[in-house]
Amino acid sequence: xxxxxxxxxxxxxxxxxxxxxxxxxxxxxxxxxxxxxxxxxxxxxxxxxxxxxxxxxxxxxxxxxxxxxxxxxxxxxxxxxxxxxxxxxxxxxxxxxxxxxxxxxxxxxxxxxxxxxxxxxxxxxxxxxxxxxxxxxxxxxxxxxxxxxxxxxxxxxxxxxxxxxxxxxxxxxxxxxxxxxxxxxxxxxxxxxxxxxxxxxxxxxxxxxxxxxxxxxxxxxxxxxxxxxxxxxxxxxxxxxxxxxxxxxxxxxxxxxxxxxxxxxxxxxxxxxxxxxxxxxxxxxxxxxxxxxxxxxxxxxxxxxxxxxxxxxxxxxxxxxxxxxxxxxxxxxxxxxxxxxxxxxxxxxxxxxxxxxxxxxxxxxxxxxxxxxxxxxxxxxxxxxxxxxxxxxxxxxxxxxxxxxxxxxxxxxxxxxxxxxxxxxxxxxxxxxxxxxxxxxxxxxxxxxxxxxxxxxxxxxxxxxxxxxxxxxxxxxxxxxxxxxxxxxxxxxxxxxxxxxxxxxxxxxxxxxxxxxxxxxxxxxxxxxxxxxxxxxxxxxxxxxxxxxxxxxx
Numbered sequence: 001x002x003x004x005x006x007x008x009x010x011x012x013x014x015x016x017x018x019x020x021x022x023x024x025x026x027x028x029x030x031x032x033x034x035x036x037x038x039x040x041x042x043x044x045x046x047x048x049x050x051x052x053x054x055x056x057x058x059x060x061x062x063x064x065x066x067x068x069x070x071x072x073x074x075x076x077x078x079x080x081x082x083x084x085x086x087x088x089x090x091x092x093x094x095x096x097x098x099x100x101x102x103x104x105x106x107x108x109x110x111x112x113x114x115x116x117x118x119x120x121x122x123x124x125x126x127x128x129x130x131x132x133x134x135x136x137x138x139x140x141x142x143x144x145x146x147x148x149x150x151x152x153x154x155x156x157x158x159x160x161x162x163x164x165x166x167x168x169x170x171x172x173x174x175x176x177x178x179x180x181x182x183x184x185x186x187x188x189x190x191x192x193x194x195x196x197x198x199x200x201x202x203x204x205x206x207x208x209x210x211x212x213x214x215x216x217x218x219x220x221x222x223x224x225x226x227x228x229x230x231x232x233x234x235x236x237x238x239x240x241x242x243x244x245x246x247x248x249x250x251x252x253x254x255x256x257x258x259x260x261x262x263x264x265x266x267x268x269x270x271x272x273x274x275x276x277x278x279x280x281x282x283x284x285x286x287x288x289x290x291x292x293x294x295x296x297x298x299x300x301x302x303x304x305x306x307x308x309x310x311x312x313x314x315x316x317x318x319x320x321x322x323x324x325x326x327x328x329x330x331x332x333x334x335x336x337x338x339x340x341x342x343x344x345x346x347x348x349x350x351x352x353x354x355x356x357x358x359x360x361x362x363x364x365x366x367x368x369x370x371x372x373x374x375x376x377x378x379x380x381x382x383x384x385x386x387x388x389x390x391x392x393x394x395x396x397x398x399x400x401x402x403x404x405x406x407x408x409x410x411x412x413x414x415x416x417x418x419x420x421x422x423x424x425x426x427x428x429x430x431x432x433x434x435x436x437x438x439x440x441x442x443x444x445x446x447x448x449x450x451x452x453x454x455x456x457x458x459x460x461x462x463x464x465x466x467x468x469x470x471x472x473x474x475x476x477x478x479x480x481x482x483x484x485x486x487x488x489x490x491x492x493x494x495x496x497x498x499x500x501x502x503x504x505x506x507x508x509x510x511x512x513x514x515x516x517x518x519x520x521x522x523x524x525x526x527x528x529x530x531x532x533x534x535x536x537x538x539x540x541x542x543x544x545x546x547x548x549x550x551x552x553x554x
């Protein structure tokens with residue numbers, strides 16, 4: 001099925017209200033070396049034949065050790081000249097700091113496919129990242145290490161605090177109380193709400209206010225069409241972008257939700273979804289949707305947005321990067337779209353869907369000689385990315401770890417702060433208000449500089465940061481309003497996917513997408529929705545629902 005993940009309400013409350021633990025403030029690479037808090041633990045026994053009463057988790061190895069990994073290709077343009085995924089600022093820092101040589105056995109854009117072959121052959125690297133189903137497969141095959149003890153001994157306080165912030169993710173990496181997969185987490189629930197994005201210059205030229213109801217949004221679509229041509233709102237063949245609007249009718253597509261009766265049901269087949277599809281069929285009939293949307297992929301949809309064929313698009317918090325930059329470059333400095341809350345189509349408040357925020361886990365092969373080395377590298381990632389290590393003398397050194405998205409190239413050697421972007425947004429807002437970047441951590445500076453640069457120069461390349469964290473109308477500002485006021489529900493799927501979904505998920509998705517599309521374009525009446533739901537149940541949806549309740553509704 002379409003994989004999106006939810007965070008439990010209890011974990012969300014902690015993520016929103018609890019600050020992440022910080023180490024002492026550092027002033028650059030040298031002082032980071034000198035002043036880094038020496039974390040010690042009492043050993044519960046031997047870890048890889050290293051019995052000790054006190055362990056310095058930051059201590060380098062006396063002799064160079066080697067650990068093998070595999071990873072995805074990523075974006076080669078992110079690397080400075082001469083660097084690549086196998087040799088870059090992170091790889092060199094592992095060697096300089098810990099005397100750990102990380103060797104990448106293979107790199108592939110078809111990572112899951114290639115990894116599945118490696119799992120089947122039992123040919124595994126020392127450390128690698130996996131999805132939830134691969135984690136369960138590796139546990140069943142007894143191919144990966146129980147990390148309970150090594151994590152307890154070597155994980156930094158910061159990493160352990162992340163696990164406390166998102167306890168559901170931490171538990172999802174366990175089997176029978178033993179830790180097998182270290183959840184890599186996500187950037188937090190602040191990234192999950194979606195918005196209706198509206199072209200700024202068109203709205204202002206027509207003196208239109210923010211739409212507070214779906215009827216008002218439809219009226220705005222029609223006024224844009226009357227004045228600028230094209231069609232009302234962007235859509236594409238997967239229905240993913242239209243589905244972002246379904247919360248306006250109280251529907252939660254692709255989420256497993258708990259009903260009033262206490263049962264877990266699939267959101268895409270509920271009566272509220274039928275009303276959303278009914279409305280979209282009306283939009284299509286009225287010309288508000290592109291007549292060819294059912295054969296348009298996302299790239300073609302965004303091409304239309306860039307070309308000015310529509311001024312409204314339901315989209316994610318990162319719209320400012322894609323397609324925002326191209327919109328601005330092609331249409332002028334005020335042509336970018338601004339985020340607004342998705343308006344209600346009913347008299348009820350809009351409740352956004354929050355999904356489980358962990359998609360990947362770091363695992364360690366049973367054949368790995370130095371499992372603690374992987375934990376050390378994960379500690380280093382969180383220290384550089386999330387703790388205040390900025391100093392004037394070594395600002396350029398630290399900046400290299402974040403430039404051009406370099407924080408995303410570490411593969412298995414990372415765990416994200418589940419409260420990271422929420423905290424960063426607050427700090428960036430305060431720094432902008434006070435015009436004082438000295439209160440920021442090193443990695444906050446990237447977003448702060450993007451915001452300030454766009455405000456001063458209107459540089460299209462800085463639009464993404466501005467629309468995400470800017471002081472005016474930004475997606476994270478709206479997200480805080482949603483989260484702080486409890487305007488959300490959680491999906492019940494938390495990592496472990498029922499067997500039927502693993503086997504038949506894509507088929508089930510296709511049944512719904514194809515059936516709903518037929519209704520929207522007028523090939524079938526709205527009551528065909530009930531037939532689509534029945535087909536979905538017979539194809540495995542009913543069994544998947546039973547399995548979901550067996551796993552999560554205990």
